[in-house]
Amino acid sequence: MAGDLYSVLGVARNASEKEIKGAFRKLARQYHPDVNPGDAEAERRFKEISAANEVLSDPKTRAAYDKYGDQWQHADQIEELRRRQGGTAGFGGFGGGPGAGGNGQTFTFEGDLNDLFGGATAAGGGGVGGGLFDTLFRRASGRQRGQDLEHEVSVSLNEAYAGAKRTIQLSGGGGARRLEVDIPAGVSDGQRIRLAGRGAPGAQGGAAGDLFLRVRVQPHPRFRRDGDDLRVTVDVPVTDAALGGEVRVPTLKGTNLALRIPARTQAGKVFRLAGQGMPKRGGGYGDLFAEAQLVIPDPMTKEQQELFEMLRATMRRERAASE
Numbered sequence: 631m632a633g634d635l636y637s638v639l640g641v642a643r644n645a646s647e648k649e650i651k652g653a654f655r656k657l658a659r660q661y662h663p664d665v666n667p668g669d670a671e672a673e674r675r676f677k678e679i680s681a682a683n684e685v686l687s688d689p690k691t692r693a694a695y696d697k698y699g700d701q702w703q704h705a706d707q708i709e710e711l712r713r714r715q716g717g718t719a720g721f722g723g724f725g726g727g728p729g730a731g732g733n734g735q736t737f738t739f740e741g742d743l744n745d746l747f748g749g750a751t752a753a754g755g756g757g758v759g760g761g762l763f764d765t766l767f768r769r770a771s772g773r774q775r776g777q778d779l780e781h782e783v784s785v786s787l788n789e790a791y792a793g794a795k796r797t798i799q800l801s802g803g804g805g806a807r808r809l810e811v812d813i814p815a816g817v818s819d820g821q822r823i824r825l826a827g828r829g830a831p832g833a834q835g836g837a838a839g840d841l842f843l844r845v846r847v848q849p850h851p852r853f854r855r856d857g858d859d860l861r862v863t864v865d866v867p868v869t870d871a872a873l874g875g876e877v878r879v880p881t882l883k884g885t886n887l888a889l890r891i892p893a894r895t896q897a898g899k900v901f902r903l904a905g906q907g908m909p910k911r912g913g914g915y916g917d918l919f920a921e922a923q924l925v926i927p928d929p930m931t932k933e934q935q936e937l938f939e940m941l942r943a944t945m946r947r948e949r950a951a952s953e
Contacts, residue, residue, distance in 0.1 A: 635695060638682040643696070647687070651912055654683040659857040663820060673820070680821055691824075706837055707775055773836035779829040780842045783813065787850040790817050791882040791908060800841070811843060816858070816909035819847040853882065858916030859907045864889070866922045871895040879920045881906050889920060897924045 636643050639653045657679045659665065666672035685691045685702065694702035701708070783796050793815035800807050811825065822842055829839030847855070854861040864879050874893035878886040881903075889901055899922045907916025927934050 635682040635686055638678055639686065647689075650683070650686050654679060654687070655857070658683075658818070662818070662857060664855055665857075676820060677822075684822060684824055703778075703840075704775070710773075774833040775836050776830035776832040776839035778839040778842065780844060782844045782846060783811070784846045784848060785813055785817070786848050787853060787855065788882055789813065790845075790847045791815065793817075809841075811841075813843070813845065816911055817845050817847070818855075818857075819845065821845045852880065855908065856919075857908075858910050859919060860916065861919045861921065863923050864920045865925045866891055866895065868924050868926050871897075871922065871924050879903065879918070881918060882908075891922070895922055897922060 636645070639650060639657065641649055641653045645653075658676065661672045661676040661679065663669075663673050663676060685695050691702060694705040698705050698708060779800055781798050781800065783798065785794050785796075790813075794813040795810060796813060797808055797810050800809055809828065811828075814823070817823070822844055825841040825843065827838045828841035831838050852862055860882065862880065864877055866877055867875070869875070870877065870891050872894065874895075875891050877889050877891055879889045879901075880886055883906075887903060887906065889903070901920045901922070903918040903920060905915045906918035909915055926938075930938070
């Protein structure tokens, strides 16, 4: 991914985990595809900040990124090469520096890292290509890291709420295989989940690649998602809206909650039910917002029609008196 990941999230390099989490949530709400339907630029930004958060929210991958920059995925290979060369091979520009090995050799690189890695780290791709690093590493051990794999999984909003399991079929990098994966509760549409070491196996004892799951959350017939919050429309009888009453509000937990409707409630009024939304990555839940939709009896009995006509006549008299 181009650009500095800290800049993508708008935080300092020494930002705390809490600051990173807060910055991601703010940006995710702003650029989420559900909030910006059909906006390609917003979708691109959402994918960009999701990828940045994926790296920086994990202490291990963040440490690798801080040390090796955009080559953080090859940290294990770089360290292995350094060990093979007496722990002193320098790689200027991403945390390493020139140094003399125990055998008197020095490996220093101050140029473009894409040259060092052969320019073969394509998006979603796998191991190191045929650059200087690849040549040195092959000579040192013959081991190669396995290819990273990407797979798309589709879940319902109910499954995104509770979490789910999927059995997926992977091919390439050693043949076809079936793998059971966990989809965490609270996952959002477009989120990319990294499963370390679940990609293609490495060669000659090299580390396996990673598996990236691209999640697609299907629309729900009743609930609308807004970040960690949910929105739903509830029917309110016009009599309860006028005089006050109580209605039942559905939740993704599978239970209905009682909601008190105050007298003189207008159509479109929104009620907040705290903690009834989607699970949050840092713990807790978002909120559920219920919008009142007024309904009249249909079909209407003769008595009901007469009562409504009486009400209309009364309102007309009051209106005429006030004019």
